[in-house]
Amino acid sequence: MDPNKLTHDAQPAEGRLIRTRPRSEGSARPQVRPKAEGWKQLTTPDGRPTLQFASPRVQQPATHLADLSLAEREAKVAEMGLPKFRARQLSKHYFEHRTTDPEQMTDLPKEHRERLAEAFFPPLLTEVKRLVTDDGATVKFLWRLFDGALVESVLMRYPGRITLCVSSQCGCGMNCPFCATGQAGLTRNMSTAEILDQIVQANRVIAEGGLGRVRASGNGAEPERVNNIVFMGMGEPLANYKRVMNAVHRMIAPAPEGLGMSARGITVSTVGLAPAIRKLADENIPITFALSLHAPDDQLRDDLIPVNSRWKVEEVLDAAYHYYERTGRRVSIEYALIKDMNDHAWRADLLAEKLNARGRGWVHVNPIPLNPTPGSIWTSSTREVTREFVDRLNAAGIPTTLRDTRGKEIDGACGQLVATEQDRAEAEAFAAAR
Numbered sequence: 001m002d003p004n005k006l007t008h009d010a011q012p013a014e015g016r017l018i019r020t021r022p023r024s025e026g027s028a029r030p031q032v033r034p035k036a037e038g039w040k041q042l043t044t045p046d047g048r049p050t051l052q053f054a055s056p057r058v059q060q061p062a063t064h065l066a067d068l069s070l071a072e073r074e075a076k077v078a079e080m081g082l083p084k085f086r087a088r089q090l091s092k093h094y095f096e097h098r099t100t101d102p103e104q105m106t107d108l109p110k111e112h113r114e115r116l117a118e119a120f121f122p123p124l125l126t127e128v129k130r131l132v133t134d135d136g137a138t139v140k141f142l143w144r145l146f147d148g149a150l151v152e153s154v155l156m157r158y159p160g161r162i163t164l165c166v167s168s169q170c171g172c173g174m175n176c177p178f179c180a181t182g183q184a185g186l187t188r189n190m191s192t193a194e195i196l197d198q199i200v201q202a203n204r205v206i207a208e209g210g211l212g213r214v215r216a217s218g219n220g221a222e223p224e225r226v227n228n229i230v231f232m233g234m235g236e237p238l239a240n241y242k243r244v245m246n247a248v249h250r251m252i253a254p255a256p257e258g259l260g261m262s263a264r265g266i267t268v269s270t271v272g273l274a275p276a277i278r279k280l281a282d283e284n285i286p287i288t289f290a291l292s293l294h295a296p297d298d299q300l301r302d303d304l305i306p307v308n309s310r311w312k313v314e315e316v317l318d319a320a321y322h323y324y325e326r327t328g329r330r331v332s333i334e335y336a337l338i339k340d341m342n343d344h345a346w347r348a349d350l351l352a353e354k355l356n357a358r359g360r361g362w363v364h365v366n367p368i369p370l371n372p373t374p375g376s377i378w379t380s381s382t383r384e385v386t387r388e389f390v391d392r393l394n395a396a397g398i399p400t401t402l403r404d405t406r407g408k409e410i411d412g413a414c415g416q417l418v419a420t421e422q423d424r425a426e427a428e429a430f431a432a433a434r
Helices: 070-079 085-095 111-121 180-184 193-205 237-252 272-281 298-304 314-327 347-354 383-395 421-433
Strands: 127-134 139-145 152-159 161-165 169-171 186-189 226-231 267-269 288-292 329-339 363-369
Touching: 070 085, 070 111, 085 111, 085 139, 085 347, 139 193, 152 193, 186 237, 193 237, 226 237, 237 272, 267 272, 272 288, 272 314, 288 314, 314 329, 314 347, 329 347, 329 383, 347 363, 347 383, 363 383
Parallel strands: 161 226, 226 267, 267 288, 288 329, 329 363
Antiparallel strands: 127 139, 139 152, 152 161, 169 186
């Protein structure tokens, strides 16, 4: 399929898909190639973008209650010479009451509260800054970790659900040139408890009214809390596989062992680590899987998503289809539409062709207007081009929905999460003042 020999007229008012016809090469839309702008992309000696799959060997936080299963918590309590049921009480305080303050744990013996809190609740996330937009329905948090590393998460209220976009790594090693997090490189993996603490602290903010009006509980209505998790914050989740999956198990474990969330409300995304996708399929947990594809052809995706040099489009789509076969859960394809780079109508046709080649009904495509990052001249596709891209996929039988973008005003949308120099300065000042 030659993109220079296709033409796509303006979309008619009624929204019907129009026919494609040959045209001269001179009138074709340009093809912009990905390149790093406003920052220096890390490369290997042969000029290829550097990929960091392994976390640097740095100190991890002390073991926290959320790192442990309920049985492990009980064993630790017993080692302290206390009855095992104290582990359930501690778990209830953390996951349900959202507190690590020993003074609030009045059902524990007063003489043991401090010792238990010190043993089970080492410091994890400290809130440095909170930015609010969308009339209070979107909140971005800047967290300082125990070692000074900075991560962000985004809390969003939608009709009928509350979503938290969580981070799984400090930075990211996938080096995608359109993503602010990837530009920062990888500092380290986050621990299981650090991932979970983003949810616990978000639930505390909701309970305190920090996400707008609090829904009244009682008369059968439960207090509001996060009920939808997307691993689309900082980091590549499948590069921190063990800790991410431990966190997922704690999310879905019933109280008091975990948060008692529905697995169907959890989405794990990846840029395409094919072996890990297959491993995820074998976990037998009905979570939603999302593949950040962004280009259906290897020629462009090699530059746009550097990990494509390791696992090509066909291999990654095969792994995604395997996830559908094993779980019966429809796969989400994330596709950031970038003007004149990956938004050509022929790419919509090629994407539909590759998805339909594996069957029908197994996938849903979510195009996302590109969220710009500082220093980049790349921008989102025009409304007309976006409309045609979506219409072509739908006409080919691929369910496609243009995804809502939240938090652009506070750099909290997809691809915008990064700890800036100003954030670092504020975090250092915050730590010095404590």
